[in-house]
Structure formats: C-alpha cells, structure tokens
Amino acid sequence: MLKVFAPALLATLVAGHGHVTNIVINGVSYEGWDIDSFPYETDPPTVVAWGTPNTANGFITPDDYDTSDIICHLNATNAKGHAVVAAGDKINLQWTAWPDTHHGPVIDYLASCGDSCETVDKTTLKFFKIDGVGLVDDTAVPGTWGDDQLIANNNSWLVEIPPTLAPGNYVLRHEIIALHSAGTEDGAQNYPQCFNLQVTGSGSDQPSGVLGTELYSPTDAGIIVNIYTSLSTYVVPGPTAYSGAVSITQASSSITASGTPVTGSGGAATTSAGSSTTSSAGKTSSTTTAVASTPTSVSTTLTTKVSTSSTQTITSTTSTTSAASGSGGSTQSVYGQCGGTGWSGATACNAEATCSSMNPYYYQCVPTAV
Numbered sequence: 001m002l003k004v005f006a007p008a009l010l011a012t013l014v015a016g017h018g019h020v021t022n023i024v025i026n027g028v029s030y031e032g033w034d035i036d037s038f039p040y041e042t043d044p045p046t047v048v049a050w051g052t053p054n055t056a057n058g059f060i061t062p063d064d065y066d067t068s069d070i071i072c073h074l075n076a077t078n079a080k081g082h083a084v085v086a087a088g089d090k091i092n093l094q095w096t097a098w099p100d101t102h103h104g105p106v107i108d109y110l111a112s113c114g115d116s117c118e119t120v121d122k123t124t125l126k127f128f129k130i131d132g133v134g135l136v137d138d139t140a141v142p143g144t145w146g147d148d149q150l151i152a153n154n155n156s157w158l159v160e161i162p163p164t165l166a167p168g169n170y171v172l173r174h175e176i177i178a179l180h181s182a183g184t185e186d187g188a189q190n191y192p193q194c195f196n197l198q199v200t201g202s203g204s205d206q207p208s209g210v211l212g213t214e215l216y217s218p219t220d221a222g223i224i225v226n227i228y229t230s231l232s233t234y235v236v237p238g239p240t241a242y243s244g245a246v247s248i249t250q251a252s253s254s255i256t257a258s259g260t261p262v263t264g265s266g267g268a269a270t271t272s273a274g275s276s277t278t279s280s281a282g283k284t285s286s287t288t289t290a291v292a293s294t295p296t297s298v299s300t301t302l303t304t305k306v307s308t309s310s311t312q313t314i315t316s317t318t319s320t321t322s323a324a325s326g327s328g329g330s331t332q333s334v335y336g337q338c339g340g341t342g343w344s345g346a347t348a349c350n351a352e353a354t355c356s357s358m359n360p361y362y363y364q365c366v367p368t369a370v
C-alpha cells in the first residue's frame, strides 16, 4: 500500500492526473496529443486531438468555467487533422491510468464545426451532450461513478456517435470531472479533451448546443458536491442530453491498425495496416452505463463569488539566464516549463514567450502575443 501511496502523493504535486493517449475507431487507433513531447516541439505531428501545453497533466477548475480553457483544456489549439467515423459507430478513448481516488462523471459532447474543425474558432463551438454517466451505484460511499467504470474498462471509455446525427465535421469533447475535492467551491477538477471528427451517414439531426464557456457554473449541484456522504441523486452537470444520444455498455476496443489523420476537407481515413497490438487484450467488461440523467433546471443558490483574476496567470518574468534546461539552452521555448517547485531548468523564455505561473509547481512559457 505504501508503495502505491508515495507516487500518488508525488503526482498530486504536479497537479493533475490524466489525459487521453489515443482513440480507437473500429480497430483503428489514432494518436492523441502527447503532452510529454508535443508541447516541446516547434512543429508537432498532425494528430486528431487538440493540442495543449498542459505538460503537467493538469485540470481546469470551476473558477475558469467562464474562460476558453474549459472548452478543450488549457490554451487548447485546434487539432490539425481529423478522423472519419460513421454515425452509429463507437469511439474508444484510451486514458492514462486513472487514479481510483478520483470519482466523478464521464461526459461526452459534440459540436458542429461547419467547414472545418481544423480552423474553427473554439469559442463559437456549441456543444450538445451525447453521453453522461455520473453516480452509478451509491450503496457504499463514495459510490461507483462513471470514471470507476472507465478504470474497470481498461482506463478507457466507449461512446457512440448518435446514428441520427447529420453528417459533417464535429469536435468531440470528452471529459472526466473529478469530485474528490468538490465538497468546497472551486474544488472540482475538469479534464476535458477534444478530438476532430468527420461524421458520415444519413442522419439529419442538427442538435442545438451551448458554448463551452456556458456548459457549467461553479455552483452547479453536480459541481459542488460532497461525495463522501450518501447521495440519493446526482445530477450530471451540463445541458440536458441530446434526445438521440445512445446509452451503451462499456467495452474496450482491440487495435488492429494505426490511423493517419485526414487533413483538409473530405476524403476517407487512410490506415496503415500496422502492428496488431491489442491495448486491451480484447478484454470486455460488463459494466453498465447509466442513462444520462436529464437535469431540469436545478435552482442553486447563487453565491456571488468575485473572482478577482479569472485566469490566475501571474506574470513573473525572470531575467535569469542560468541553468540549461532539458529542452535546450538557457532560454525555454514556447509552452516549455520555466519554473516551479523543484524545477532546475531554464527560467527565461525565448523572445516570443513570457514565463507565467500556472501554479506553484509549474511555470510555463506562454506566447507573448496571446
């Protein structure tokens, strides 16, 4: 037990706990955004996942629900490619090992991009919910949650693209909300991840949605919640699920090929018949997803919380030019780390970036222009 506990404590210090490494569609695996290397590259590979300088594996807090970071994670930038998927097909999203202390809902949304998800302005995307699994079983506090099913399912989540959906380009917004500290305001942890899809099919539904910055309020009943008491009900946060959403049983997907992201408009996905690695060993779990709960407007008491700085970005430009960093030289490149507890690398950024404190443990070179 102690062996497990000590690394978990260390991981807490770097503030976060997971991300999606790849997604699998009909056996074809598409690489995700590799937070350990892509943020350090000037020209990262084209993948179907949105990019983020979230090298700390972190999360978005309720105080930032009204900022663009809640849409597709910290400073997210459009994926440069997309995957083709037929309406009615299922997508398996593979996470890194998710800690079992982090209970909470798993939620999926889609938003139409119009002409291209590769160039769409994320602040215009309107998301509709296609999946939302919260508290599945509360016989033993803190209960069994959507993300407990995710862990049991080889740390992956299966979601179906609604068969009734009109073909087109969509951003898939997949999210875990960890509630282990949600008993107090601003204690919830959102881990959103976005992927670009071109959906094919003969459906005609064009569901309405809401802007990412309007999905949640810090005072939502499903956001401020003490999961260590017995809960009779739990309302999955966010708008009511789209009527065509399909509730499915979780299962993992075997990988038979690796997929190459499609760029530009149109065209079918090319797959390189590659290694037939099976990430999940074909294992299926028989956990059952709960039907997405449909919240009717829950009236929560709105405690006015004045957040003086919604971005929490403290600009602390340092003029030090010491210590060579792991990613080269005496200055750090854009999106590289430039400080924080335990950091011994470069603390100055290159000409295009400014060192900013994301949290006490992680300072990052953010583009000066932004």
Ligand SMILES: [Cu+2]
Pocket (backbone or CB within 6 Å): 012, 015, 016, 017, 099, 102
């Ligand atoms: Cu964590």
